Amino acid sequence: MMVPKSPIWPAKEPGLSDPFSLDEWTPPPARPAGGIAARAMAASRPAVHLQGLNPEQQRAVETLDGPVLVLAGAGTGKTKVLTSRIAHIIASGRARTGEILSVTFTNKAAREMKERITALIGAVGEGMPWLGTFHSIGTKILRRHAELVGLRSDFTILDTDDQIRLLKQILQAENIDEKRWPARILAFQIDGWKNRALTPEKVSSGEGHVFAEGRARELYKLYQERLKTLNAVDFGDLLLENIRLFQENPDVLADFQQRFRFILVDEYQDTNVAQYLWLRLLAAGHRNLCCVGDDDQSIYGWRGAEVDNILRFEKDFPGAVVIRLERNYRSTGHILGAAGHLIAKNEGRLGKTLFTDGEEGERVTVACAWDSEEEARMVADEIEALQHKGHSLQDMAILVRASFQMREFEERFITNAIPYRVIGGPRFYERAEIRDALAYLRIVSQPADDLAFERIFNTPKRGLGDAVLNALHAYARPNRVPLLQAARVLIESDEISSRARPNLRALVENISRWASLIETTPHHELAEMILEESGYTDMWKKDRSADAAGRLDNLKELVRAMEEFENLAGFLEHVGLVMEKSQGEDEARVSIMTLHGAKGLEFETVFLPGWEEGLFPSQRTLDEQGRAGLEEERRLAYVGLTRAKRRAKLYFATNRRIHGLWQSTVPSRFVDELPPGHVEVVEGQGTYGSMQRMGYAGGSRFDKVNTAASSYQTPGWQRMQAAQKAGFTPSRAPQEPGRSWSAGGSSPRTIEGRVLASSTVQSSRYRQGDRVFHIKFGPGSVAEVDGNKLTVDFDKAGRKMVLESFVQAGA
DNA sequence: AGCGCGCTCCTTTTT
DNA sequence: GGAGCGCGCT
Numbered sequence: 001m002m003v004p005k006s007p008i009w010p011a012k013e014p015g016l017s018d019p020f021s022l023d024e025w026t027p028p029p030a031r032p033a034g035g036i037a038a039r040a041m042a043a044s045r046p047a048v049h050l051q052g053l054n055p056e057q058q059r060a061v062e063t064l065d066g067p068v069l070v071l072a073g074a075g076t077g078k079t080k081v082l083t084s085r086i087a088h089i090i091a092s093g094r095a096r097t098g099e100i101l102s103v104t105f106t107n108k109a110a111r112e113m114k115e116r117i118t119a120l121i122g123a124v125g126e127g128m129p130w131l132g133t134f135h136s137i138g139t140k141i142l143r144r145h146a147e148l149v150g151l152r153s154d155f156t157i158l159d160t161d162d163q164i165r166l167l168k169q170i171l172q173a174e175n176i177d178e179k180r181w182p183a184r185i186l187a188f189q190i191d192g193w194k195n196r197a198l199t200p201e202k203v204s205s206g207e208g209h210v211f212a213e214g215r216a217r218e219l220y221k222l223y224q225e226r227l228k229t230l231n232a233v234d235f236g237d238l239l240l241e242n243i244r245l246f247q248e249n250p251d252v253l254a255d256f257q258q259r260f261r262f263i264l265v266d267e268y269q270d271t272n273v274a275q276y277l278w279l280r281l282l283a284a285g286h287r288n289l290c291c292v293g294d295d296d297q298s299i300y301g302w303r304g305a306e307v308d309n310i311l312r313f314e315k316d317f318p319g320a321v322v323i324r325l326e327r328n329y330r331s332t333g334h335i336l337g338a339a340g341h342l343i344a345k346n347e348g349r350l351g352k353t354l355f356t357d358g359e360e361g362e363r364v365t366v367a368c369a370w371d372s373e374e375e376a377r378m379v380a381d382e383i384e385a386l387q388h389k390g391h392s393l394q395d396m397a398i399l400v401r402a403s404f405q406m407r408e409f410e411e412r413f414i415t416n417a418i419p420y421r422v423i424g425g426p427r428f429y430e431r432a433e434i435r436d437a438l439a440y441l442r443i444v445s446q447p448a449d450d451l452a453f454e455r456i457f458n459t460p461k462r463g464l465g466d467a468v469l470n471a472l473h474a475y476a477r478p479n480r481v482p483l484l485q486a487a488r489v490l491i492e493s494d495e496i497s498s499r500a501r502p503n504l505r506a507l508v509e510n511i512s513r514w515a516s517l518i519e520t521t522p523h524h525e526l527a528e529m530i531l532e533e534s535g536y537t538d539m540w541k542k543d544r545s546a547d548a549a550g551r552l553d554n555l556k557e558l559v560r561a562m563e564e565f566e567n568l569a570g571f572l573e574h575v576g577l578v579m580e581k582s583q584g585e586d587e588a589r590v591s592i593m594t595l596h597g598a599k600g601l602e603f604e605t606v607f608l609p610g611w612e613e614g615l616f617p618s619q620r621t622l623d624e625q626g627r628a629g630l631e632e633e634r635r636l637a638y639v640g641l642t643r644a645k646r647r648a649k650l651y652f653a654t655n656r657r658i659h660g661l662w663q664s665t666v667p668s669r670f671v672d673e674l675p676p677g678h679v680e681v682v683e684g685q686g687t688y689g690s691m692q693r694m695g696y697a698g699g700s701r702f703d704k705v706n707t708a709a710s711s712y713q714t715p716g717w718q719r720m721q722a723a724q725k726a727g728f729t730p731s732r733a734p735q736e737p738g739r740s741w742s743a744g745g746s747s748p749r750t751i752e753g754r755v756l757a758s759s760t761v762q763s764s765r766y767r768q769g770d771r772v773f774h775i776k777f778g779p780g781s782v783a784e785v786d787g788n789k790l791t792v793d794f795d796k797a798g799r800k801m802v803l804e805s806f807v808q809a810g811a
Numbered sequence: 812a813g814c815g816c817g818c819t820c821c822t823t824t825t826t
Numbered sequence: 827g828g829a830g831c832g833c834g835c836t
Contacts, residue, residue: 106825135826159826179819179832235826270825303824402822424824465812577826596823618822636823659821660827801827 049087049120053080060292060323061085064094064262067283067317069310070292073354074339074642075330075602078292082264083113085290086128087120095261097124101282102131104266107578109600110136113266130260134275136577138238141245141256148249149241154569156232156442157576161435162451163187163234170222176215186211190220194236195304197243197274200224229480230450239274246281257285268293268313272304280316289317295350296343297639299596301625301632311350328354330602332361335648337678339641345673346631354642363680364641364648366671371655371776372405372610376412378651379607383418383590386605393419395604397591399640401616405609406592413590423593429575433540433551437558438575440530444514445568448482457483460539462503471495484511510534523571524562531555595640606644609651611637611668614658637670655776661789662776662802765804766790772807774800 053061057077060070061084072078086102089095104110110132118126130137139157146153158166167183167190189211193203200221211219227233233241246253263283265271268291271279283289291313298307314320328336336354343349369375383396398409406422413420428434436459442452458464475495476486490496491505514530521529531537537555540548565571591603610616617633625632641648652667766772770782772792780794791801 133826138826157826238826300824302822404821427825461812463812594823615822620822657827 047088047091049084049091053077053084054327056323056325056327057081057084060290060325061088063290063321063323064089064092064288066287067313067320068290069268069313069317069320069322070290070325071322071350071352072292072294072325073328073352074294074297074639075328076325076354077327077329078266078294078325079113079116081325082266082292083116083120085264086113086117086131086262089262090121090124097128098130099259099261100128100130100264101137101260101262102128102264102266103134103137103279104131105133105270107133107136109133109266133577134278135235135238138242138278139573139577142233142238142241145245145249145252148252149245150228151233151241152231154231154446156230156446156449156452156572157238158227158232158234158451159430159576160187160235161430162232165451165454166226166230167219167223170219170226174215174219174222176219181211186216186219189216190223191236192304193220194234194240195272195274197240197277199240199244231446231448232451236274239278243274243277243281246278253281254285256282261286262288263290265289265291266293269295269298269307269310270300270305271309272306273309276306276309283317287317294352295348296346296352296635297599299599299632299636299639301628302621307348311348324352326352326354328356330645331356331642332359332646334361334363334678335641335644335646338364338648338674339638341675341678342634342641342670342673343638346634348628348631362647363678364650364674365680365682366611366650366652366674367682368667369651369653372408372653372657373412375609375651375653376408379409379609379649380412380416380418382607382649384416391604392588393590394588396607397593397598397601397603397605397643398607398609399593399595399598399643401595401610401618401636403594405615409592409609419587419589421589421591423591424597428554428557431551431554433554434558434575436536437527437531437555438572440534440536441527441568441572443484444511444526444530445518445572447484447511447515450476450483453483456534456536457507460535462507462535464500464503464507468496468500468504484508518568523565523568524559526568527559527562531559595636598643599639602643602645604645605647605649606640607649607651608640609653610656611650611652611671612656612665613668614665615656616668617670634670634673637668660801662774662800662806664775664806766807766809770809772809774802774807777802 050058050061054077057080060068060081064085070078070081072081082102086100089100090097102113104113114126114128114131117128117131118124130140132140142149142151142155143153146155164183164187167186168178171178171181171183171186193199193207200217203217203220205214205217207216227237246256260282263279263286265279270293279289279291291310293310295307295310298305298310301307309316314322331339331354333356336356340353367378369378379398383393386396387393400406400409403424410420410422412418429438436456439449439452439455442449443456446452454469457469471490472483472486475481475490476483479486481489487504487508491501491508496504510533514526514533517526517529537552540551540555543551561575562568562571565574613619616637617630621629621633623629650671652665652671654665656663656665766782766785768782768785771779772782772790773779774792774794777792777794777797777800780792780797782790783793783799784791789801790804790807791799792807793799
């Protein structure tokens, strides 16, 4: 057999006995004999951690040697396998807790695993030092060997916000027009390179050309240099610097390879290239790598995840054992049938078919709403009906494609007095007040943290403006000193205006004083003192805006959270990487979240609104990633359906306001891809008789409910098609062959409101005062004309802005 | 230093 | 439609 070339993963040398087999394995000399004893015990006693596993799960748990890929479909007991496997390794004496590397993507997943392991094997589970996220483990390793990659071990971790501010400074210094080349685009670009493990030298010059006339690579390099002088890393560096550390220091790598007898990876389908390389390096020692994942649930391609990693596993790791978990313990037969049929349309997959021994249950329902408002009303009504039947709100969730869809549901739930909870949104440590407070703590504990200094330097307002900051930079840069140091020097000179000088002096002296208290004052008390004395809490107390009180609460919460940590450094570490908004689990509420946010969760009833072309699948994904994008969207649909235990309810609306303009929409192709046998089309009980009036073209099974004449026969629609033929075709990337947008009477699905609304300079055929008819709003008269956008005073619906192509003359 | 206007953009999101 | 941002005016 051909073994793929791999410098890191040597093929086993023939003739040598496998040093890692069970028989040959001996504990290192320093190890107490406990391992052997435990193994003996495990042999004589039925293992608790192996109970309740089905045969495939058991195989996944017990196949300890060599690379293993566990393809775990949704709801097949993935976490159970991971935790049982760790318990098994420990209980059988094959490794101690400190010799198992176990990586997850989110802190939540890591926490959950720790809890479940502890439940299986007792308190030993809590002591798993190498169970954590890629980033937290990367940080741990990097802190130990920071000096080898040009950092000090107290390096700071910058988040996206810091990163962008830093890039802005670089762009400014390089005289690059930030309007044309926004820092966040560059940040995105750099992130992308880091995801692919590309250092500035490795970025191809072609790719470097994408930003600021080919200066991207140079800017990336400047950024990295600046990070080093700041003794800082960004999230991407946490892994990239690890890889560099390992590659440049084989002894360090060997040490970790030796240490990690077993490596486990959760959600392998979400790994990016950097994570993959990192794993490969570490796994090359004992070769006991177990990756668990589901290619059908890979939904993070847009942020660097490589489905390819999982698809290629067997090639990458020769001799890998692949185990499929297809027995589903979550959903009913109809839900699995619908989801399975849908995902089977994807081509790039390893192939799994979930099955259940449970009941068929209710069919997946599909309902049509007239517009998004009615959609929200239908969902709310259904929720209330379920509630009356005794179902808890806790067991229901609304999963949307994009967060702008949430608002309509929130509004509806408020009017219906349905308690709800929005999951997602800004994290605790992303809030401005938390970031400000942290910046104070950072500058006090790390005087070289220029970004922290800049953030708090005039917050609260203390009469220090750009002039002062520029003066500080002008001194700091050539002298290669931190801004705080520059400030110390300049307050003794005339460089700073006499008005600002005392203020700056006060700030600098405060910082020094606070810093001198670090050793002697409990850190949470120090934090409180800093926030008080700096005037920061006062700033919010004086603030009259509605959210000021909430911000003060958050600051209190921050100080409270600090008490749980030994010292300031430990806390800062935690907050950058881990800290989450504390969420009170009080009363039962319906959850509203994005499909992405729902991964890994399950609910009795799942509402899936907005299944319309353009929204889901997202037009933009289709435009940008073509076929691959469509498949990722389909996986997202699959994830959504498989969250449901007993009921999945889909909705689509025929009208939706996108970017402020009303658009006609057609059902998602995913609706058509569902197998009829598992699906039931329900009549909307819509008060406006929506099912009668709705209209959409095309060879959909839903034609039978489409009784009215298709709205696409309207003159407005025809005009729009004509306009498109004439050259206003919305930008569309390569489409998958065989599925043409305009084929088979299925009208072009143009959701690109922006293109439509802005590309046409041609004069409208309508004038002020003209009478028009709109399929949603009925008759009205034109109040204003702007290109092809009309502001119309509708007789019933009031003033709305609509696209010209959606109205017809007369009426 | 603070406000207001006009311009742009507008999926998903962890660390 | 609406949020966020930068600039320019007072």
